[in-house]
Amino acid sequence: MKLILPLLLAATPALSDSTTGGKTTECYCTDRNGDRVEMGETICLQVDGKMFMAQCQMSLNNPMWRKVSDGCLSSSLNLPQPAVDAGGVDAQI
Template structure:
């Protein structure tokens, strides 16, 4: 009998993971960034809080969407700008 109750409890656990609101409707869970833009569960963004920058992931905790720090610092990309014109590649000049 105990095994049957345990098996039924384990089978029902995934169904209880959804956030259900009034009227039995499943609620759509997501996080928001500082500008109020929607960020889906599992997405990563760079956050700056109290002068610290870090990568954070939108996750669920006790049926509440929240930000969790997953890495110090932020991923970034930079392009070098060549401010001086390249004078040696002009194809219009001919060498005689």
């Protein structure tokens, strides 16, 4: 059992980097604008008029986008309207 544990630990791959010829190759995805997106990040993609959430993942040693869910997450703030009567505010301050 003591012999198997070091072999299992040595067999685990690096998270998202590989080494080729002594140089580290960083793996990442790019979005529509060519901006870098790190492994595991999720963004909203629009392809052929359809919008969906996609995550940057590895497949056969290549970075790729994997669809996570239909539609995109969004948020909106319902800000209250300011009071019209500001009579309680001292203009001299």
